[in-house]
Ligand SMILES: Nc1ncnc2c1ncn2[C@@H]1O[C@H](COP(=O)(O)OP(=O)(O)O)[C@@H](O)[C@H]1O
């Protein structure tokens with residue numbers, strides 16, 4: 496595949512929005528490596544969240560540096576990749592976008608109640624559902640000048656992955672209409 500077709504994607508969104516589920520499947524559909532951003536947190540961040548305390552901007556700095564380093568490695572390799580990373584605030588995403596103009600954000604969004612229900616049903620994950628409120632409070636949605644698309648998670652995982660795949664391909668196929676800036680309003684048919 497031409498290098499241009501190998502996207503560098505960051506799947507963002509609050510905890511429970513489906514970043515890991517969608518990101519892993521999207522990477523499979525794109526034929527690129529997947530990285531779980533949670534695995535890049537320093538242990539103290541995981542311990543803090545497990546104890547029910549939200550992370551601060553300072554806590555997130557070393558984690559975002561590691562996510563950016565992973566993106567940089569994929570860029571060097573030319574192979575593209577998908578990483579799940581909440582990227583709640585604009586300045587966090589700007590830190591990742593600084594790696595390359597090719598970095599594309601797939602921002603997962605949906606009704607808080609829906610996400611809360613999914614989080615509550617999730618088993619074996621360190622993140623307490625009670626922290627969703629702090630995630631929503633910290634969230635700064637994708638802005639029109641950011642290279643990315645907002646994708647609804649109201650459908651099934653498969654439907655969400657299909658929407659994300661369409662958004663990525665629209666921005667990465669040569670001469671695609673609307674290439675470049677601006678979150679596309681992707682929603683289930
Ligand atoms: N579109 C979906 N429909 C139904 N359940 C979903 C969907 N996406 C994710 N889930 C479920 O919701 C929970 C949270 O998904 P997860 O991928 O862990 O989110 P995140 O990585 O953003 O925290 C998981 O139990 C997952 O199986």
Ligand SMILES: O=C(O)[C@H](O)[C@@H](O)[C@H](O)[C@H](O)COP(=O)(O)O
Pocket residue numbers: 509510511514515533536544549550555581582583622630
């Ligand atoms: O920035 C943060 O506060 C954390 O990165 C958080 O957003 C992330 O979501 C947790 O690591 C839980 O992991 P899940 O997103 O997989 O629930």
